[in-house]
Amino acid sequence: xxxxxxxxxxxxxxxxxxxxxxxxxxxxxxxxxxxxxxxxxxxxxxxxxxxxxxxxxxxxxxxxxxxxxxxxxxxxxxxxxxxxxxxxxxxxxxxxxxxxxxxxxxxxxxxxxxxxxxxxxxxxxxxxxxxxxxxxxxxxxxxxxxxxxxxxxx
Numbered sequence: 001x002x003x004x005x006x007x008x009x010x011x012x013x014x015x016x017x018x019x020x021x022x023x024x025x026x027x028x029x030x031x032x033x034x035x036x037x038x039x040x041x042x043x044x045x046x047x048x049x050x051x052x053x054x055x056x057x058x059x060x061x062x063x064x065x066x067x068x069x070x071x072x073x074x075x076x077x078x079x080x081x082x083x084x085x086x087x088x089x090x091x092x093x094x095x096x097x098x099x100x101x102x103x104x105x106x107x108x109x110x111x112x113x114x115x116x117x118x119x120x121x122x123x124x125x126x127x128x129x130x131x132x133x134x135x136x137x138x139x140x141x142x143x144x145x146x147x148x149x150x151x152x153x154x
Contacts, residue, residue, distance in 0.1 A: 010061075022084070027045045029069075057075070058070055069097075080114070081117065109150045113150060116148075119144050121142060
C-alpha cells in the first residue's frame with residue numbers, strides 16, 4: 001500500500017513493530033461493542049490481532065506522528081477481505097475512516113475486485129460500510145458479514 005498524506009494524518013505500510021500499538025488500539029476501539037455483546041476479554045482481543053497480523057497486507061494510520069489506527073486488505077480467492085480496520089477512539093469522528101475506506105475502495109474498484117468484511121452486531125461502523133456500498137450477506141449472533149461488488153455505492 002502506498003504512503004499518502006491527507007488532512008493531518010497519513011497512511012503508511014505496516015511493520016512487525018506496529019503489532020503491539022495496533023493491538024492496543026484494537027482493544028480500546030472494540031471494547032464498547034464487545035462489552036455490549038458480553039464478549040470482551042482484555043487478553044483475547046489483543047491476541048486475536050497478534051495471531052492474524054500480516055504487515056504485508058496492513059497499512060498504519062498515523063496522526064500527530066503516532067500510530068492512530070490500521071486497516072488490512074487481504075487478498076483471497078474470489079475477493080479481498082477488509083480486516084483490522086481500527087481507529088483510536090480519540091481520532092474517530094474526524095473523517096479519517098471515511099477517507100481511508102474511500103481510498104481502498106477506489107483501488108479495489110479499479111482492479112474489479114469484490115470486497116468482503118465482517119462487523120460486530122450493533123457496531124456504528126456498519127453505517128460507514130453501508131454508505132460505501134456494502135450490503136449484508138449473512139449474520140450470526142455476533143457478526144454481520146457484508147459484501148461490496150466493484151463500483152457499488154459509487
